[in-house]
Structures are given as structure tokens and as C-alpha cells.
Amino acid sequence: MISKALGKYVQSLHQKKYRQRHGAFLVEGGKSVLELLSSDLEAEHVLVTAEFVAQHRAHLPAHLALTISTEYELTQLGTLATNTTALAVARLPAEKPLPATLPETGLLLALDEVRDPGNLGTLLRLADWYGLPGVVLSPGCADAYSPKTVAATMGAFARVHVWERDLAAWLPTLPAVVGVFGADLQGDNVHRLTLRPSGVLVMGSESHGLTPAVESCLTRRLHIPRGATGGAESLNVAISAAILLDNFFRNQ
Amino acid sequence: MISKALGKYVQSLHQKKYRQRHGAFLVEGGKSVLELLSSDLEAEHVLVTAEFVAQHRAHLPAHLALTISTEYELTQLGTLATNTTALAVARLPAEKPLPATLPETGLLLALDEVRDPGNLGTLLRLADWYGLPGVVLSPGCADAYSPKTVAATMGAFARVHVWERDLAAWLPTLPAVVGVFGADLQGDNVHRLTLRPSGVLVMGSESHGLTPAVESCLTRRLHIPRGATGGAESLNVAISAAILLDNFFRNQ
Incomplete structure (x- = not known):
């Protein structure tokens, strides 16, 4: 179940202004969410369908708090025409120094x-x-x-x-x-x-x-x-x- | 001025079924329409804004019948978010034999x-x-x-x-x-x-x-x-x- 506040937060991240204000961005679709979870980036929220969890349990870190959602909710909150799998909010990575060499x-x-x-x-x-x-x-x-x-x-x-x-x-x-x-x-x-x-x-x-x-x-x-x-x-x-x-x- | 029949015909070409039925397809935007007019393909209708004609008179064949249209009409009839220049209906080219060599x-x-x-x-x-x-x-x-x-x-x-x-x-x-x-x-x-x-x-x-x-x-x-x-x-x-x-x- 997705709270109204979380829903509003996720939708605000469609816009650059709010991505910058909150230091966060959206990752949509199962493949992209799995890439996020296996990377160094920090996932703040992970919204998934029960089916997706059942299919990918092995790739989902055990400590990860998942919000189980319906396909309808994922599609409503995101920007894809349909999303039947997963959606995450990730922290914007801090820009590392650009090595002069x-x-x-x-x-x-x-x-x-x-x-x-x-x-x-x-x-x-x-x-x-x-x-x-x-x-x-x-x-x-x-x-x-x-x-x-x-x-x-x-x-x-x-x-x-x-x-x-x-x-x-x-x-x-x-x-x-x-x-x-x-x-x-x-x-x-x-x-x-x-x-x-x-x-x-x-x-x-x-x-x-x-x-x-x-x-x-x-x-x-x-x-x-x-x-x-x-x-x-x-x-x-x-x-x-x-x-x-x-x-x-x-x-x- | 675009007739209702022409408008309906142009809009039908958004769909493959009607492109096949009529043997015609849409070409949208000034650059694409100019490419069409300088090619071997046959243009059936050419809808242009008065401004586009003024700018490109040298590239528009003299014998060509042009329908002067507004930007609003071009946008309404086509699939682009906005079209401020031109839209054409071209004949689908006949498939030439594929040389065996x-x-x-x-x-x-x-x-x-x-x-x-x-x-x-x-x-x-x-x-x-x-x-x-x-x-x-x-x-x-x-x-x-x-x-x-x-x-x-x-x-x-x-x-x-x-x-x-x-x-x-x-x-x-x-x-x-x-x-x-x-x-x-x-x-x-x-x-x-x-x-x-x-x-x-x-x-x-x-x-x-x-x-x-x-x-x-x-x-x-x-x-x-x-x-x-x-x-x-x-x-x-x-x-x-x-x-x-x-x-x-x-x-x-």
C-alpha cells in the first residue's frame, strides 16, 4: 500500500526542479530497478509488484524494505505507458572530482x-x-x-x-x-x-x-x-x- | 483552405490500414517535404503555410498545386506536436524487383x-x-x-x-x-x-x-x-x- 505522501513525492520527481530539490530520481521498470540494486547507487524507495518479488527474490537484497504495489499504482506514479514490475527512487549520486589526469x-x-x-x-x-x-x-x-x-x-x-x-x-x-x-x-x-x-x-x-x-x-x-x-x-x-x-x- | 474530405483523408493516413488501402503516406515537416519534392516519389497533396512558400519558393516545382494552410491546420491533421511548415501526402512507391545478383x-x-x-x-x-x-x-x-x-x-x-x-x-x-x-x-x-x-x-x-x-x-x-x-x-x-x-x- 502506497501512502499519499509517498505517491506525491514519487510523482514530483518527474520534474527536474524536484529531483534537484530532493536529490533523488526515478528508476522505472524491472530491469532498471535490478541494475540500480546491484550498483553503488542508494535506493531510497523500492515499489514492486508481488509477482516481481516472487520472480526476483534472489536478486533483491534481504535488508531491502519493499513496498508491494499493484501494476495500476506503478503506472499511475511513473512515466511509462505501463509498468508491471517495479519502480524505485534513487539518491542522485554526488558528483565526484574529475581527475585532472x-x-x-x-x-x-x-x-x-x-x-x-x-x-x-x-x-x-x-x-x-x-x-x-x-x-x-x-x-x-x-x-x-x-x-x-x-x-x-x-x-x-x-x-x-x-x-x-x-x-x-x-x-x-x-x-x-x-x-x-x-x-x-x-x-x-x-x-x-x-x-x-x-x-x-x-x-x-x-x-x-x-x-x-x-x-x-x-x-x-x-x-x-x-x-x-x-x-x-x-x-x-x-x-x-x-x-x-x-x-x-x-x-x- | 482545406476541405473536410481532404482533412479526413490526411488523418486516415495515420493508420497503416488506410495507407495500404489508399496507397499513400504522410510526410510531415518542411525538411521532409522538401526531400519528397526533390525525389522520384510522387506527391499527391502538398499543404504548406504561406510563410513556408515565401521562404522556399525556389525549391517548390512551379507546376505543383499547393494548398495554403495555417499552422493550426497542419498540426491538427498530422502527428507532430506542432507543425509550422508543411505536410504532404505521397504515393507509396511500388516495390521494385529485388535483383537476384x-x-x-x-x-x-x-x-x-x-x-x-x-x-x-x-x-x-x-x-x-x-x-x-x-x-x-x-x-x-x-x-x-x-x-x-x-x-x-x-x-x-x-x-x-x-x-x-x-x-x-x-x-x-x-x-x-x-x-x-x-x-x-x-x-x-x-x-x-x-x-x-x-x-x-x-x-x-x-x-x-x-x-x-x-x-x-x-x-x-x-x-x-x-x-x-x-x-x-x-x-x-x-x-x-x-x-x-x-x-x-x-x-x-
Whole structure:
């Protein structure tokens, strides 16, 4: 049974304003809730159907207080069209310091005004696949902890470190030896380069590309060759990032 | 001014049943409508705001009958949250014969039960970027001409050939020399192969992968290596296809 106060609290977390005020965010659906529970993140409330508990008892920590709920309640409180399994409230992770040596020892993904939560979630999932040390978001990006972003990460929200930085201010502070890579139709053909996963790969918004101030911070422009008979003018930002990341990680 | 009959007709095309009955589909938004008008597809009705006409007169064929509409009307008739520019009704293209020699002379993308129209549209856009001769869809895929798919193609709907085939019946009819490629965690590392763009690349649904009957038609299983410290279990179907296609096209 869900109290009125808990219901109101959960619903308030649909909005960024309340996620920030309460330092908490929503995790919806059984798969995402199980990823949360097996991660370092702290779960504040876990609402589950009796059926879900019966199916996943082995993966639910014994000390965990569960609130048994109906499918109707989970759907009412959340943002999914239907939720037949589980919903949790998790604490927003505190931002860890961004190690100054990082872009020399690993590849960071930096996103400049990526406003679509679906694209952002897909990019976080990609960062998780390649084991990137983290993702740096410009203040104009979609919220990494909005319900849509969390859903699109397919569980990666529980593992990927996220930092928020004004990219045009942050990138110039990096040591000169750090490569700052970006996609550019006039850039170097990635098929002819031997890239190593170190530095920062900056991806811009789909409609406007990189903002001029961030664009001017690039030290290396990369181009994904289009097929000889190809027609499309561009690729989706997550698709471009995937192809570029695969090119960074193929020479290990 | 839009007649009641035209309005009803346009709205009926939100549904596949009526798209098939009338042999027509919707194209929404200025960019997509301009792509339609510069393609070989036939536009049956073109509804535009006066502002859009003023801005794009040079790209609108002189013989074209335009119906001047308000933003409110375009939004009411279509599926977009707002449409301030244009909406067209296009004839569904007739399916051309699938040349029997094709998979030897070019790379076809085949999709097995890709049910999400956003993913399907992104995949068609990707096929357009690489200039693939076309995409073969299993009957269980999303409709290539649904409004959501068309929007996600970002204009590629006007250029990419689409065929519908029962993949488990069609793939075995291909000459033995044709490679039938698919993604498989136990497959060969694509970074260690020299792939050429010929044959068929089959991608399965995100939740279930390839159906068993299609999976058994593969002659070559490909694996996209995950980062050494990567956490994600899988990649989105369009992301996987993008990385694989880049690996097919890098050795030209």
C-alpha cells in the first residue's frame, strides 16, 4: 500500500526542479530497478509488484524494505505507458572530482547541448559499453536523470560517471598534450587514422552541431566517410559517436 | 483552405490500414517535404503555410498545386506536436524487383522484427548514408511508411529502397557465395577482419535478437568488441548496425 505522501513525492520527481530539490530520481521498470540494486547507487524507495518479488527474490537484497504495489499504482506514479514490475527512487549520486589526469589516461565523451533525452541515454549506454571513465555534459544538455534518459540508458545510468562543465571554459584548461576531438565533414577520414582512447571526444547537438566556442577548442577534426553513393546529409549524434568510439577502440 | 474530405483523408493516413488501402503516406515537416519534392516519389497533396512558400519558393516545382494552410491546420491533421511548415501526402512507391545478383554486388541490410519505428527510421537513414542498394524488412518490422518512421529517417525515406521478405524463406535462396552476416557475442571480432560491402547484414530486434530460423541462415557471425572495462550488456540495434556498416565500408 502506497501512502499519499509517498505517491506525491514519487510523482514530483518527474520534474527536474524536484529531483534537484530532493536529490533523488526515478528508476522505472524491472530491469532498471535490478541494475540500480546491484550498483553503488542508494535506493531510497523500492515499489514492486508481488509477482516481481516472487520472480526476483534472489536478486533483491534481504535488508531491502519493499513496498508491494499493484501494476495500476506503478503506472499511475511513473512515466511509462505501463509498468508491471517495479519502480524505485534513487539518491542522485554526488558528483565526484574529475581527475585532472583523466583525459590523458582515458577517453572522455563530452556532450555539447545534446537536448534529446533519448539520444543522451543512448550515448550514456555507449559510454558504458566502451567503459569510458565518464561523460561531461554542458549545462544545456538534457538531464541525465530524467525518466526518459534513465530508460534509454538501459541500465547504464547506474554505472556511468557524469560531470557537468561549461565546455568552452573547461576544455582550454586541459594540458596541451590532450587531444580534443570532434566530428567535422571537413575533418580527417577516421579510416585512415590510428586513434587511441585518450583525450576528449566532443559531440554537438543534432540540429546545430557544436557551439562555436566549443568548436574552436577542437585540436583534431574527424570525419566519418559516407558511402560513395550515399545520400543522407548527416547521421544521428549517437550513431556518429558510436562509429567514432569504435574507431578509437579498434587499435588497442 | 482545406476541405473536410481532404482533412479526413490526411488523418486516415495515420493508420497503416488506410495507407495500404489508399496507397499513400504522410510526410510531415518542411525538411521532409522538401526531400519528397526533390525525389522520384510522387506527391499527391502538398499543404504548406504561406510563410513556408515565401521562404522556399525556389525549391517548390512551379507546376505543383499547393494548398495554403495555417499552422493550426497542419498540426491538427498530422502527428507532430506542432507543425509550422508543411505536410504532404505521397504515393507509396511500388516495390521494385529485388535483383537476384544484388547481394553479390552490394551490401543489403535485412531487418528481422525491428518493431520500433524510431529505430527503423534511424536504420534507413544509416542505409542512405552508406548508399546501400536497399533494406529488406521482415513482415514483423515496423511500417517503413508510418509517420514516426518517416520522421526518424530525416529525409532518407525518399531515397532508400525497401523490400518486404520472409527472411527465413528468402535467405536460403541466395547463392552460396553470398555472405549472410549477423551480430553475435560469440562471433568474430570485426576489428580483426577485412570486410567488403557485399552480401546481407541481418539485424534482429533489440529485445529478442534474431529469430531462430533467421539466425540459422547466418554464414558469418560478427562481434563488436566491448571496452575492456565496459559494463553494458548490449547496444541499441541501430548503434550496432552503424558500427558494423562502418567496418564493412572502411576497406574500400
